[in-house]
Amino acid sequence: METKSIMIVGVGGQGTLLTSRILGGVITEAGYDVKLSEVHGMAQRGGSVVTFVRYGEKVYEPIVEEGCADVLIAFERLEALRYAHFLKKDGVLIVNDQRIDPMTVLTGVAEYPENIIENLKNKYKVIDIDAMAEAKKIGNARVFNTIIVGIAAKHMDFDKDAWIKVIEKTVPAKTIDINKAAFEAGYNFNYNIQGFKD
Numbered sequence: 001m002e003t004k005s006i007m008i009v010g011v012g013g014q015g016t017l018l019t020s021r022i023l024g025g026v027i028t029e030a031g032y033d034v035k036l037s038e039v040h041g042m043a044q045r046g047g048s049v050v051t052f053v054r055y056g057e058k059v060y061e062p063i064v065e066e067g068c069a070d071v072l073i074a075f076e077r078l079e080a081l082r083y084a085h086f087l088k089k090d091g092v093l094i095v096n097d098q099r100i101d102p103m104t105v106l107t108g109v110a111e112y113p114e115n116i117i118e119n120l121k122n123k124y125k126v127i128d129i130d131a132m133a134e135a136k137k138i139g140n141a142r143v144f145n146t147i148i149v150g151i152a153a154k155h156m157d158f159d160k161d162a163w164i165k166v167i168e169k170t171v172p173a174k175t176i177d178i179n180k181a182a183f184e185a186g187y188n189f190n191y192n193i194q195g196f197k198d
Contacts, residue, residue, distance in 0.1 A: 001057065005053070011100045014076065015144075016051055017051065020053055021170050033057065048082070064086055074096065093120060146179045147189070149186060
């Protein structure tokens with residue numbers, strides 16, 4: 001198979017690293033070569049966090065070039081906007097409809113852009129979900145990232161059971177059941193891919 005590139009972007013404290021560990025685990029279990037690379041802005045909570053995941057028969061380079069990501073998973077709207085140009089033409093952008101003001105907005109240096117998701121849909125294939133609200137429905141707002149993993153799993157090459165096995169091995173033991181429920185909620189989430197068509 002040709003090498004696939006996934007990007008996970010978010011804000012410190014949102015669980016991007018756990019998500020990349022789940023993804024890396026699923027890919028490794030499937031027998032592919034995988035390279036992960038993390039890039040932190042401000043490492044404390046509130047800074048940008050970007051994880052590149054590339055996998056295939058043999059992967060030499062962990063960094064995803066602009067215009068080359070098959071899937072971009074964004075845990076926050078502004079982060080989706082910031083990194084959307086990394087998507088390839090037929091790539092899919094999965095965005096959590098959540099706003100977390102960066103330091104520049106909090107200090108009044110910049111304004112948080114309006115209509116981010118609507119504008120992204122003019123250019124890209126976008127799946128948007130208020131994953132926080134969905135996570136609250138199943139009883140724990142903190143598992144919103146596993147809901148997004150469930151959606152992403154539908155756009156990748158691995159079977160559902162493999163994802164669930166890796167989630168069981170990766171998340172803290174006492175959170176296994178709620179994370180499995182979150183994955184199922186994402187996997188079964190009813191959405192239309194909206195956005196840019198040729």
